Amino acid sequence: MGFVPPSAYDRAITVFSPDGRIFQVEYAFEPVRKGTTAIGMACNGGVVLAVEERPFSVLQDVNVPQKLFQIDEHVGAAVAGLMGDARIMVDQARIYAQSNRLMYDEPIGIEVLGKRAGDIAQLYTQHAGVRPFGASIIFAGIDKTGSRVFLSEPSGAYWGFKAVAIGAGADVVKPILEKEYREDMNLDEAAALALYCLSKVMEGKLEPSKIKMAFVDKETKKFRILSWEEIEKYAKKANSFKAADRG
């Protein structure tokens, strides 16, 4: 790649290029594209979140999930991109979730969370002197409408998904999900599929330091981070996808 001289439209985020683009916002997607893979899936049994983590030191405490967060009793989030930016979003989402309970005496809707995160991100695309969020965040949980997954992006856009992947492995994972995803999966099947997807984009074998997973079960409607023993169990089932895999 040769050197591309910066154009005038590169600098201030509040300036459109003549063809209607805002470059800084587009660049904010880069840390997401380069980030670790995160997957969110909604199915009949509930929702699954699965993330890849890359500890940078053997001394790191890998029992602490870095990219998987509980937002409220019934909803979790997985992130990709700049972790500092993502955490701010997670903190705000947690506050929104609690204020929804205070205001309406009800657990917050998953779409509402996705939209609110989008609202915050959008503010940082329209003001001078700020930079956009360098993170995308997947909200997955169960609300009155059922199992829901939403993705909020640095541009402020948010989308509803049955299954979605972000991060460096997204391009590999998406076609697998498109082929293998079924709405009538139970949580075991969905977990196995998520692990199979992650195994396709990760270096080396699956190990506790590299994978974190969480469920929101349709029965309990409670967010729960899985133990490594559980993840291992699902990893064995992930082989069934491998058998069907022709690629």
Added chain:
Amino acid sequence: MAHEYPFIPGATTVGVVCKEGVILAAEKRVAYGYLVLSKAGKKVFKLTDKIGAACAGMVADMQMLAKEVAAYASLHTMETRRAASVNAVAKVMANILFERRLFPLLTQTIIGGVDDEGRRIVVLDPLGSLIPDKYACVGSGAEIATGVLESSYREDMTLEEAKELVIRSIKVATARDIQSGDGADFLIITGEGMKEEAVELK
């Protein structure tokens, strides 16, 4: 009591849950002490398509409160893409009332309606206490009206039976409470929607 707070109008306001829905009703008299200021005061309010409120107390306070709650309910409905629940709407009102704890809105309210979880009414006092119930009365005529409901209310009443009972309870209250009278406004809410009715008390 009229003599204790001559600046707060009395009322007889009733809410009941029945088999097919919810009935909210309030008589129409607005009295300042011994003066009947109006015979056409409206003390029932629509909050959403299937949730209403019936109030007693200061008319200005109930009007502003109902408008504000209706606004929040409408925003909530658009944001969540689904009809607001009775409990959520009642909670919004409780918050507004509790915020003004030291300078309260002088209203008692019965919120009622139909949502995904069924038919329900909730009673709120001026500070925002939130009390779910099957039937309730507020206002200066509440003691009298409650006596009628207490003896005759059944959960499995039809809409017609419930309406008759509510009319009877308000009639009895207006006969003995000087601050209540001049006909009644009804909000009848079922799964199909909301119907407003005016009833003459003869």
